[in-house]
Amino acid sequence: MPWPGEVLSYRVCGQNLADDSNARDPRFGDLYKGDWHQVRTFDPKAPECRFSVFNDVHNRIQWYEDLASQVDSASTDVLFLNGDIASAANHELDEFVHLEIDPLGNLPAGIPVLFGRGNHEGRGNNVELMADVFPNSDPAPFYYTFRHGPVACIVLDAGETGRSRSILYCGSEVYEDYLFEQIEWAKKALKEPWFRKAPIKVCLLHVPMIDDPDKTKKLLHRWLNVHFVPLLNKAGIDLMIGADLHTAMYCEPGTMGNDFPIIVNNEARRLDFTYSHGYITLRSFNPKGKLEVEKTISAK
Numbered sequence: 001m002p003w004p005g006e007v008l009s010y011r012v013c014g015q016n017l018a019d020d021s022n023a024r025d026p027r028f029g030d031l032y033k034g035d036w037h038q039v040r041t042f043d044p045k046a047p048e049c050r051f052s053v054f055n056d057v058h059n060r061i062q063w064y065e066d067l068a069s070q071v072d073s074a075s076t077d078v079l080f081l082n083g084d085i086a087s088a089a090n091h092e093l094d095e096f097v098h099l100e101i102d103p104l105g106n107l108p109a110g111i112p113v114l115f116g117r118g119n120h121e122g123r124g125n126n127v128e129l130m131a132d133v134f135p136n137s138d139p140a141p142f143y144y145t146f147r148h149g150p151v152a153c154i155v156l157d158a159g160e161t162g163r164s165r166s167i168l169y170c171g172s173e174v175y176e177d178y179l180f181e182q183i184e185w186a187k188k189a190l191k192e193p194w195f196r197k198a199p200i201k202v203c204l205l206h207v208p209m210i211d212d213p214d215k216t217k218k219l220l221h222r223w224l225n226v227h228f229v230p231l232l233n234k235a236g237i238d239l240m241i242g243a244d245l246h247t248a249m250y251c252e253p254g255t256m257g258n259d260f261p262i263i264v265n266n267e268a269r270r271l272d273f274t275y276s277h278g279y280i281t282l283r284s285f286n287p288k289g290k291l292e293v294e295k296t297i298s299a300k
């Protein structure tokens with residue numbers, strides 16, 4: 001296991017298997033040796049934390065490439081894909097990689113890429129292949145915790161936002177049970193000493209936990225608000241970052257039962273998060289590089 005904050009050097013190598021018809025004498029072809037790259041592991045002792053969030057790209061490759069090209073790799077610790085980078089379709093594994101990873105260019109070679117599943121990435125055949133693009137088994141592919149520097153993050157997966165939910169998928173995706181499973185897991189994960197003692201705690205998920213005056217709308221969002229927000233309040237969460245709504249939104253603490261601010265990043269935008277010297281700074285950019293939203297939050 002690598003040490004925290006360790007710089008790892010790696011490259012990809014392989015050789016073409018030209019003919020394997022004879023099990024005792026396979027024939028090999030061209031040998032490939034990729035370039036050397038370096039990546040730094042998470043370091044809880046780092047003085048700052050800086051990450052970029054992408055969401056709701058919905059297969060718009062050019063926009064995604066433009067957003068990624070603006071990232072300063074030297075001052076970015078993590079790339080976080082907060083759902084609906086790909087849209088609902090019957091994709092194969094290489095198509096998922098093309099839509100989710102390729103537009104990032106060379107950034108993933110040196111910066112860890114983490115993933116939060118969106119509702120559209122749970123629709124269509126082969127959606128289970130997304131777990132192969134972003135392998136993570138502790139405790140599950142799409143909900144987990146991590147920490148870099150003073151910031152601890154909990155990532156959640158709300159699943160399908162449609163009114164039919166599990167009925168729509170004939171029982172192949174039982175999202176209600178899945179959410180209750182996450183609640184029980186989160187009760188324990190939020191109490192882990194390394195998470196509890198972190199100076200700043202952030203919740204990341206595609207579907208924001210917001211209320212709505214019209215009780216016939218945003219049923220899942222309101223359900224999450226009722227069932228998860230009290231748990232996150234108790235854990236001392238400092239900020240929630242959501243997506244899904246295709247519009248920018250900022251909810252002050254106390255407006256929806258939340259003790260923490262909730263920011264919803266607009267569609268096909270990049271949200272840059274920085275925590276340094278007691279302040280969280282959030283900046284949202286469009287594909288042309290224009291700053292559309294800027295917010296500074298004082299830590300509790």
